[in-house]
Amino acid sequence: MGLTITFFLSLIIALVGVIPPGLLNMTAAKISLKEGYNRGLVFSVGVCVVVIFQTLIAVIFARYLSKHPEIIKILQRVAFVLFVLIAIYFFVLAKKKPQPKIEQTRRSKHSRFFYGMLLSALNVFPIPYQAYMSLTLAGFGWLTFDKTGIASYVAGAATGTFVMLYVYVFLFEKIKSKRIKSQKNMNFSIGIITAVIAIVTLINIIKDL
Secondary structure, three states: OHHHHHHHHHHHHHHHHHOOOOHHHHHHHHHHHHHOHHHHHHHHHHHHHHHHHHHHHHHHHHHHHHHOHHHHHHHHHHHHHHHHHHHHHHHHHHHOOOOOOOOOOOOOHHHHHHHHHHHHHHOOOHHHHHHHHHHHHHHOOOOOOOHHHHHHHHHHHHHHHHHHHHHHHHHHHHOOOOOOOOHHHHHHHHHHHHHHHHHHHHHHHHHHO
C-alpha cells in the first residue's frame, strides 16, 4: 500500500512539473503537429528514459541530504542565486525578436527518440525539483529511501511525465488550426516559474536565519 501511495504521489508531482509550457512538452506538441502524433510519442518516450535516470539521481541525492541537513542550508543559497540568474536569462531571451524559422526536414522515429533524450538531458530542472519533493515526501513518511521505495518513486515520475507529454501531443493534434505558443511566450513562462521558485527559496532562507 505504501509503495502505491509513493507511486501516485510521484506521478502527480511529475504531472505538475510538466504542466507549464516548456521546452519538452511544447517540442512534443510541435513534432505531433508537423510529423504526426506517433513521432510525438516516440519523442516523449526518449524524454522519459532520461527522466528515469534524472529522478534516480535526485532521490539518491535527497537520501544523502536527509542524513546531512547542514548541507541543505548551503544548497538553498546556491540554488537561490542560480534560479535568479536563470530567471533573468529567460526574461532577456523573451524580449529578443524571434528569428525566422527554417522548415525542417522530416526525421525518422529513431532520431526523434534520441532527440527527446538529448533535450531531456539538457533540461536539468527535474533533478533539484525531484530532490526537493522527495525530501518533502520523506519528511511526511510517504517515501522511504530503500530500493523499493526509490523504484516506486522513479516509476511514478517517469509515468507522470509521459502522461502529461501524451496530453500535450494529443491536445495539439486536435487543434491543428490554432497557433502554437511562440518561443517568446515559452521563455517568459519559464522565467516566471523560475522567479517564483527563487522567491520561495529566499523565503525559506530567511526563515532559517
